[in-house]
Amino acid sequence: MPNSPPYKEEIIIDYEDISHQRQTQEFFKHLPEYTKQYFVSLFPIATWLHRYNLMWLVRDLIAGATVGIVIVPQSMGYAKIAELPAQYGLYTAFVGLCVYCLFATSKDISIGPTAVMSLLVGQTVTRVTSADPTITGPEIAVALSLFTGIIAMFIGLVRLGILVDFIPAPAIAGFMSGSAITITIGQMPKLFGIKGMNTQDSSYLIFGNFFKNLPNTKVDVAFGLVSLVWLYAVRYACQVLGRRYPKYSMHFFFFSIMRNGLLVIFGTLFAFLINIGKSTSPISILKTVPAGFTAMAIPTIRPSVISGIASSLPSGVIILILEHVAIAKSFGRINDYTINPDQEIIAIGFTNIWASFFGAYPSTGSFSRTAIKARSGVKTPIAGIFSALIVLLALYALTPAFYFIPDAVLAAVVIHAVADLVSGPSYVKRLAAVSLWELLIFVATVLVTFFSTVEYGIYASVAMSIVILLFRIARPRFWGLGRIPLSSVHSVVYEEDKKQQFTTTEHQNFLYVPEQHPSLGKLVESLPDGILMCRVDESFTYPNSSFISDKIITYCKARTRSGGKVLSKGDRQWNDDSTPATLAARYNLPRLHALILDFASVNRLDSSGLQAIVDAQNTLNRYSGHHVEFHFVNILHPAIRRCLIVAQFGTQPRPGNSRKEVLPVVPASRDGPQRDNEHQHADMENQVDQEDDVKEGQTDYVETVQGGISIPKDRYPFFHWSSDDAVRSALESQEIRQSLEESGEALPDEAISNSNVPASH
Template sequence: MTNRSSAHAADIIIDYEEDSYRKQTQEFFHDLPHNIQQYIINLFPIASWIHRYNLQWLLRDLIAGATVGVVIVPQSMGYAKIAQLSPQYGLYTAFVGLCVYCLFATSKDISIGPTAVMSLLVGQTVTRITSVHDDITGPQIAVALSLLTGAIAMFIGLVRLGIVVDFIPAPAIAGFMTGSAITISIGQFPKLFGIKTVNTQDSSYLIFGNFFKHLPDTKLDVAFGLSALVWLYGVRFACQYLTKRYPKYSTTFFFISIMRNGVLVIFATLIAFLMNIGKSVSPISILKTVPPGFQAMGVPVVSTNLVSAVASSLPSGVVILILEHVAISKSFGRINDYTIDPNQEIIAIGFTNIWASFFGAYPSTGSFSRTAIKARSGVKTPIAGIFSAIIVLLALYALTPAFYFIPDATLAAVVIHAVADLVSGPSYIKRLAKISLWELFVFAAGVIITFFTTVEYGIYASVGLSIVILLVRIARPKFWSLGRIPLSSSTGTIQTSNEKSDPIEQQNYLYVPQNHPSLGKLVEDLPTGILMCRIDESFTYPNSSYIADRIIAYCKEHTRRANVVLSKGDRAWNDDANPVRDAARANLPRLHALIIDFASVNRLDSSGLQAIVDAQNSLNRYAGQHVEFHFSNILHPAIRKSLIVSGFANQPRAGFEDEHEANEKEILPIVPASRDGPIQRHQTNHTSTSTTGDDIEEAVETHYAQDNKEGKTFNSSDEESVTTAHSIYLPRDRYPFFHWSADEAVRTASRSIINRPEESSTVAVDHAEPQH
C-alpha cells in the first residue's frame, strides 16, 4: 500500500508490491531448516507435556484408564465376533491401540481399539475372501488389513494430506455409521435368541427376514440376552434419573452406570458356569476357550495373493480409520476446549495399526462410546490408555479361563447396547431436513445402501454423493442481480477556514438482491445504463462458462440492443437477434457499465478470467459500444493482479493493433492463433465514444480535487459512516475500475456515462453524486 498526494495529502491510494517468485523461493529455503526441525518435534507431541506430569494427573488418568478397561474387555470380544474372528483378537487389538497411541496423541480423550463399524468391515471382508480363497484365513486377512491401512494412513499424515478429511461432510459419516449400527444390531438378533439356523453373513434385510422366520427355534439363550438388555438400559436410565434428582451424587451414579457392563458379564458367566456343572454339553451357547497371552504375535506375512484379495477393501478401510478417529477427536476437542492436529492424529492411528499387525490385531480406531466414558471419568492425558491396556493385559493372562463360560447372548446384548448410540435419531433427521435436503439425501443413501449391501458400498455411495453435490455447487454458484435501497443519510463534516464544522448529508445505499424475500419490495434500480451483480463462489474453470452466460443473459434482459441494421450476409451465424424481443426492449437503456461484486470471490483462475473477457466482448457487440466492467470489493491481491494482467484496470484493453483485436484477445489461448488468414472485423457500430481508463481516472481526480477544495471530508461506503478522530477517506485504488465500495463504483460509472454523446442528453445523473 502506498500513499499518494495527487488530490489531497490524506487520500489513500491502494496498490500492491509484487512478491516475486525469486523472493518466495529465498524465503522458503531460509525457513526450511527451522520447518524441518519443527516438523520432527511435532511428530511426538508427548514431549511438549510429559515434563509437566504430576501425581494428581496420574490419579485421574488411573481412574479413567481403569474405567475404560472394564468396558473395553467385553466389548472387544463381542466386536471380534462381528469381525468373524476369535474373541482373543479383539483383546489383542484393544491392547496395542491403548498402549501405542499416547506417544503420538494430540487428544487426551480418545480411546483407541476395536470399533463396531471397523469390525463390520473386517467381518464382511473376511467372509468375502474366505468364500473364494480356501488358503487364506480370517486372521491373515485381519493382519493384512491392519498393516496396509495403517501404512496408507501414516503416509497421508506424514505428507500432510489430512485436508482430504474435510471433503467428507458429517452427514455422510453419520449415514454409514447409522447404517452400520443397524446392520450390526440385526446381525446380533439370532445370537440374542440362540437361533443357529440363520446365516448372519447374509445381507441385513435377509437376516431380518430369516430371524422372524426361524423365531420358533428360540433357545434358552433368549433369557440371558433379553435380561441383559433390560439390565443395561435399566441401569443407564436409573442412573440418569438419579443424577438429575440428586446432582451432588452425579459422580457416584456415573461410575455405577459405567460398571454395568462388567457386572453383567460377571453374573452371566457365573450363572452359565453353575448351569454347566455336571453337563458335557452346554444348554446355551457360550464363548468357550480363549487362549491366554499373545498367541498370534509375529512378523506379518503378507503375500501378493493376500494383498490383491484385500485391495478392494483398503479404500473403505482407510476412510473409516481416518474419519471415525478424526471426527471423534475433533468433537471432544471442541467440548473440552483444546485443539487437535488432524495430520498428527492420522499419523498416530497409522503407526498404531502398523504396530498392531505384529500382535495379530485387526484395524483399530477411535471409539465414540469409550471416548465419552474416558472424558466423563476426568482423564487428564493420553497416558490413561496405558492403564486401560494393563486391564486388557490382565484379562489376557489371568482371566481367560473365566471367559470360557461367557454366554454368547450376553456378548450380543453388550454389542447391541454399544452400537445403538451410533444411530442418528429422529431429532437429527428433522434438523438435517430443515438445514439441507441434499445432505439429508446423502445421509439416507448411506443408511439404505449400507443396510441392503455392505458398509463398503455405503461409504462409497455417501462419500461419492457428497463430492458430486460439492462439485455441482461449485459449478453452479448463486448469481445475484443487485439493486439498492437508500439508507438514512450519513453525516460528514465541512472544515471551513475558521475551523467551524457544518454537517452535510451524503446518500449511501444498501445493495441487496432484487428478489430478496424481506427487502425486495424496497429495492430500486441503479442509474440508467448501469447494472450490478454478485457471484457467490470462486470464479474458476468448473463454473466460468455458466457465470459468463448468466452475466450476459442478465445484461441483455435489462438493456436494449444497439440500433444497428445488418444485412443477411453480414449477420453472424450465431446472432440471436429477435425482432419481437428487441421491439419489447426498445425503451430500455443501452448498457453502459456492469459492476461485479467480488466480495465472495476468493479465487480467479485463467478460465474465469477468460470468461469475464468473453462476457465483455459479447456485451460490447450487443450494446454497440464499449461496456465498462467495474469491480468492487476485490479482497485478494492475486485476483486484482489477474484483472490487471488481462487489461481490466484500464479499459478498453490495449496492447494490439486496434480496439477490435484488443477486445477479442484470449488471455491464455489453448491453441495458438494462426498467423495466416484474414483479420476478423466485427460488424458493430463503434461510432459512440468509448470511455478510457484515463478519462475515468481524470474525472475521479477532478471529483476528489473539487471535494477537497470545498473542504469536504466525508467518507463514502455501503454503510453509514461517522467522522471520528481516527476516520480516513474511503481508500481509492490506483486503477479507476477497481473500487472499495459499491457506492463508489456506481458513482464512478455515473460520472463516466456523460462522456458518451448519445447517452449524455438522456441519462439521469445519479442523485447520490455530490453537486459542485
C-alpha cells in the same frame, strides 16, 4: 489549515507484487526451522510430558481403569462381528491403548476395536475366505491392519489430512447409522440363540431370515433380553438419580459404567451354574480363550491375501480416518482444545502398523469409550496405558473365566454399544431443515449399507458428497442486485486548487441486495439506467467459468437494449426469434453502460474464470455498440486483484480495437494478424503512468465518519471498496459519455477510461 473543518486523510489501496523467486528464497531461508518444527510435531508428547504431575496421574488412572472395564467385554464382542476369535479383540485393544499416547493430540480419544471397523473386517473375511478357503481370518485381519496403517501413515506424514474435509458430516453419520443398524440386526440371531444363519449377509436378508427362524429360538434369549433390560435400565436409572442428587452424580456415573462388567460377571456365573454336570452347554458360550499374545509374529503377507483385501483397503482407510478424526474434533470442541488432524492420522497409522505384529485387526477411535473417558475426567493421553494394563490383566489372568461367557450376553453388550451410533429422528429433522441435498446423502448411505455392505455404503456416501460438491462449484448462485435507500451521509470536499475552500455536501447511500430478496424484495429499486450490478456466490474457476459468463450476458441482455444497427430479417442470426413487438419493447430499455461485479464471495480467480469475464465483456461490448465498463467491488485477495490487472481491468479499455484471450489455450496463428509485442509491452508498462495522470486535478473527498476511517480508494479506478462508490464512478463516466454524444463528438474509449474517476476522489 486554521479554521478549517476536520477531515480524514484519504487512503489509497495498492499491493506490492512478491515474485516467485523471492517466495522461493524465503522458503529455503526458513527450511531448517520448518524441518525442525515438522519433526517436533510428530511427537506431541514431548511438549507436555515434562509438566506431568501427581494430580494428572490420579485422574488418568481413574479414567483409564474405567475405560478398561468397558473395553474388555466390548472387544470380545466386536471380535465376533469381525469373524475372529474373541482374543483378537483384546489384542487390538491393547496395542491401540498403548501406542496412541506417543502421537496423540487428543486427551480423550480411546483407540481400539470399533463396531464399524469390525463389521468391515468381518465382511472382508467372509468374502475372501469363501473365495479362497486356504486364507484364514486372522491372516486377513493382520494384512488389513498393516496396509491400512501404512496408507494412513503416509497420508498423515505428507499432510493430506485435508482430504477428510471433502466428506461432509451427514455422510459420516449415514454410514455410522447404517453400520449400527446392520450390526444390531446381525447380532439378533445370537441374542435369541438361533444357529445356522449367515450373519454376514445383507441386513435385509438377515432380518428376513431371523423371523423365518424365530421358532428355533433357544434358552439364550433369556440371557440376551435380560442383559439388554439390565443395560438400559441401569443407565436410565443412574441418569435420573444423578440429576435428582447432583452431589452423588459421579458415583452414579461410575456405577453406570460398571454395568457392562457386572453383566459379564453375573452372566458368566449363571452360565457356569447351569453347565454343572453337563457335557454339552444348553446355551452358546465363548469357550476357550488362549492366554497371552499367541498370535504375535512378524506379518507374513501372501500375494493372494493382498489381492483379496485390495478392494476393502480404500473403505478401510476411510473408516479409520473419518471415524477417528470426527470423534477427536468433536471432543476437542467440547473440552476446549484443538487437535491436529494430520497428527491424529499418523497416530492411527502407526498404531495399526504396530498392531499387525501382535495379530490385531484395524483399530480406530471409539465414540462410546471416548465419551466415557472424557466424562471420567481424563487429563492426558497416558490414561490409555492404564486401560491397556486392564486388558493385559484380562489376557493373562482372566482367560479361564471367559470360557463360560454367554454369546447372548456379548451380543447384548454390542447392541447396547452401537445403538447410540444411530442418528435419531431429531437429527434427520434438523438435517432436512438445513439441506435437502445432505439429507439425500444421509438416507442414501443408510439404504445402501442396509441393502448391501458397509463398504458400498462408504463408497456411495463419498461419491455422492463429491458429486454434490462439484455441482455446487460448477453451478453457483447468481444474483442480480438492486438497492434500497439508506439514511443520508454528510461529506466534506476539500479543494486545494481553490485556496483551500471547503464545501459540505450530502449524498445518499444504499443497501445492495438481490432483487428477489425474500424480506427486502419489496423495497428494492433498480440502479440508474445503463448500470447493472450482480454477485456470484462462488469462486471464478474452470468448472463454472462458462456458466458464470453466460449468466452475466443473459442478465445484462434481458435488462438493456442492443446498441448496434437494426438488422433486417435477412441479416439476423438463425437463432434470433425476435418479433416486431419484442423489438419495440426492448427499444425502450436503456443501453448498457457499466456492469458492477460484487466480488465479496470470490476467493479465487483462475485463468479460465478470468477469460470468462473477458469474454462476457467482449460480448456485451458488441451487443451495446460501445465499450461497457466493468467495475469490481470488494476484491478481498491481492491475487485476485493482480489477475484482473493482468487482464487490464484496472485501466479499461484495453489498448487496441479488439480484445484477445488473456491466456489462450491455442496460440494465435503466426500467419494471422499480429500485434506488435513491443507495443503490447509498452501498454502494460504505461498503466501506472496513466493512473498517475488520472489523479491530477482531483479534489480530496472525505466522509466525516466519527471514530473511523474514510472509505479506502484503490489505485485503479475500476476497483472499489464500496458499492456506492462504484455506482457513483459509473454515473460520472456515463454523464461524460452522454454529454459528448449530445455535442456530436466521438468519445474514444481511452478518454472514457481516463475520465472514469470515482466521484469520491
